[in-house]
Amino acid sequence: MNISSTILSGYQVLEDVNYLIDKTQKVLLVTDKNIVSLPVAAKFIRHIQQIAQDVTIINDVPPEPSNHDVEALLSRLPHQDFDLVIGLGGGSVLDVTKLLSVLAIQGSSANLQQLLSGEKPVKRCRSILVPTTAGTGSEATPNAILAIPEKNTKVGIISAVLLPDYVFLVPELTTSMPAHIAASTGIDALCHLIECFTSNIANPVSDNYALTGLAKLLVNIETVVKQPENLAARLEMLWASYYGGAAIAHSGTHLVHAMSYPLGGKYHIPHGVANAILLAPCMRFIQKVASEKLAVVYALLPTADLSLTDEQKAEALVDYFYSLVNGLGLPTTLNQLNIPDSDLPYLVDAALNVQRLMKNVPRTVSREDVTAIYQSLY
Structure with a gap:
């Protein structure tokens, strides 16, 4: 499987996001409640809002998200024709971001249930993944893992389409981890x-x-x-x-x-x-x-x-x-x-x-x- 993501790494490398966002784009930023309280993350989010005129923020992705959580997040979006999706968080946030990059676009070829049943996505919008933990490696995998409560297990949705365009490896974002x-x-x-x-x-x-x-x-x-x-x-x-x-x-x-x-x-x-x-x-x-x-x-x-x-x-x-x-x-x-x-x-x-x-x-x-x-x- 060809991993074609561009990787930017190092201290303060988040500042380079300036070159990747057009102010006319509709941006969806996905994170969780713990991350938005971090000064470095909060600064990054404010920066995104200053660059792009249309920014929607999801800041409550739950840990170990289920298929129902993703459906609920989708239903809250003001529209589903984003140009860029940015994921800022741990593995749960990044997995949800990858799925939304496929589902929250005009003419999406499949709904979540179809993906869980094995249907492969064929396109997504541009995506940037910024891990805040050093563990899941979700930013480099073609996988998105969801809990299925009815079956008391987890299911992996796997497709190279889920791989992001850009990955930021930012050490200062991980220092607040307990x-x-x-x-x-x-x-x-x-x-x-x-x-x-x-x-x-x-x-x-x-x-x-x-x-x-x-x-x-x-x-x-x-x-x-x-x-x-x-x-x-x-x-x-x-x-x-x-x-x-x-x-x-x-x-x-x-x-x-x-x-x-x-x-x-x-x-x-x-x-x-x-x-x-x-x-x-x-x-x-x-x-x-x-x-x-x-x-x-x-x-x-x-x-x-x-x-x-x-x-x-x-x-x-x-x-x-x-x-x-x-x-x-x-x-x-x-x-x-x-x-x-x-x-x-x-x-x-x-x-x-x-x-x-x-x-x-x-x-x-x-x-x-x-x-x-x-x-x-x-």
């Missing part, structure tokens, strides 16, 4: 990178993105949690997140994400937290069949012992994942999330139903395997 958000979104990016690298559909292009991102992430993830004002580390994490999204566009995640979807769909567990709980157990499950690749990733750690065998390096990497999640203060059990073990049958059924991702696991996965992984988290 430590637990920086940790969970960082682990989300780590899951994207390591899953795409070990997926059975991995290829040289996705491997290149994954390894480049992992080299940045493994050196910086703990720094951004402990030193929120470290702009150099923040920018490296934004790039790691972007590379994770690019890896998804050319490969695909697998077991961690398949098993985390039910946690978000039914219990509304933040996506990064759900992935964090599952990261090490799922990597342990594929360890034997993916030892060579896991050994390559282990070698990227600053403290790596390169004298170990590949099998020992793979073992050490999984151990590191356990200690990393614990050290970042993220939950490590389903008990901590108040998910009763009586719900185990539902979790197993729902995870196995995510065949889009399960088929990417580099070894055969049985019902008993999925059950055992979930059970290990109690």
Whole structure:
């Protein structure tokens, strides 16, 4: 899949948006309540309003948005013939922005229900995505993920048409993230990178993105949690997140994400937290069949012992994942999330139903395997 987005990155790079907006354009800016309170974000929004004469703002995208949330947002728009859509926020905001770039234009070829049923969009208006977290990589993926409450799960709408024209990677926008958000979104990016690298559909292009991102992430993830004002580390994490999204566009995640979807769909567990709980157990499950690749990733750690065998390096990497999640203060059990073990049958059924991702696991996965992984988290 060709990613043709233009990327602008660095401190104060938002000022370059001047060159991308014509004052006669109808602009839709999408964000959420947390972002609009940030001084840097508020300044950017005011700047957009000064450049363009017609600016509509959606500032209440909910976390883990559902199909109903998107329909509600669409119904509130004063018109649906925008020239430019700008998304400013985390993964939920960016996913909604991508969908609105397709749905909020004149002559839209499909409604949301048709997209959820598998119909592919054929056009969108121009779009700019500005991530404020370093985790989802949504700005680099052809995916938009929505919760479907009636089915207690999530569904991915996937099309290259959703990829944006421009991406801004702005480190100062991420400094206000609380430590637990920086940790969970960082682990989300780590899951994207390591899953795409070990997926059975991995290829040289996705491997290149994954390894480049992992080299940045493994050196910086703990720094951004402990030193929120470290702009150099923040920018490296934004790039790691972007590379994770690019890896998804050319490969695909697998077991961690398949098993985390039910946690978000039914219990509304933040996506990064759900992935964090599952990261090490799922990597342990594929360890034997993916030892060579896991050994390559282990070698990227600053403290790596390169004298170990590949099998020992793979073992050490999984151990590191356990200690990393614990050290970042993220939950490590389903008990901590108040998910009763009586719900185990539902979790197993729902995870196995995510065949889009399960088929990417580099070894055969049985019902008993999925059950055992979930059970290990109690």
